[in-house]
Amino acid sequence: MPTTNSWGNATSILADHAVKEDTAFYRSFTSEDEKAVLTVPQRIQDAWLKNDADTFADVFAENGSLLLQDNQLTSREQIRDFMRAGFQGGLKGAHVYGWPLEVKFLGPNVAIVITEGGIIRAGESEIAPENQIRAVWTVVRGEDGELSLFSHQSSPIKG
Template sequence: MTTSTDAAVFDEREQAAVGAMPGRLVRAWSDHDADAFAALFAEDGALILPGVYVSGRAAIREHMAEAYRGVYRGTTVTGRPIAVKPLGPGAVALLTEGGVIAAGSTELAAADAIRASWILTKRDGEWLLSVYQNSPRDPA
C-alpha cells in the first residue's frame, strides 16, 4: 500500500485505523450483517456501485439487507488497500482492490474484480465512510 502523508494531518495511528476499514467491511459482509455494514457509514454516507446509488445509513442498511437475501446471498468479499491519500484534517481517500466472491466459490473471478474509492471522514473521533464507490477492475 502506498501512502501520501502529511505528518501533521495523518499519522501512523490514523493510517492503521483507516487501513482497517476494508477488514471491517469484509467481516460485516461475511456475516451478512446489514446493520454492521451500514454502521461503517456516516449518517449521510453514500454507497455507489455499478447501477446503484444509495444515500444515508438507514437506506444503505435496507439496501444491503435486501441484497443479502437476494443477489448477494451466500457471497463473500475480499479487498485490500492499495493506497491511502490524506485529503486534509479529518478526511482521507482509501483506494482498494477486491471484489465479490460468488456463492460456493473460494476465489474471486476476474470478471468480478473491482477497484474502489473510499472517502472517509473522522466524526466524533471515529473514521466513517462518507462515500464508497467501486467499478470493474478490467475493461469490458
C-alpha cells in the same frame, strides 16, 4: 495499552467493533494513521463475511453514499435496506476481499483509500475475473473521533 495517534489505534478500533484484525491487509501502509483509516474497509469486509446489513450500514456516516453497480444510495438507511435485500437474495453467502493500493490524507478529518479486490460469490474460493473491482473510499473522522465511511464507489476492472 497501545499508543494512539490522531486517527486512533487500529487494533483498538477493530476490537471495539468486534472485528478480527487482519494485519496482512495493511500491506505497505503501516503508519498508525494509515492503519487506523484502513479499519474502515476491514469493517466492511467483516460485515460482508457475516452478511450483516446492519453492521455494514453502520460503518457509513448518517448521510453516507454508496455507488454500487448502477445503484446510488445516499443515506445509511438506503444502504441498510439495499444490503439487507442483497444478503437475502443474490448476495447471500457472498463476501468481499480487497487490499489497499493507496491511502491519502486530504485534511485533518478526511482520508481517501483506493483498494482493489472484489466479490467472492457463495461456493467460490476466489474473486472471479468478472467480479474484480477497484474502489474509492472517503473516510471521515467525526467530532467524537469515530471513523466512518462517507462515500464508497466501486468500478469493475474488466468491462
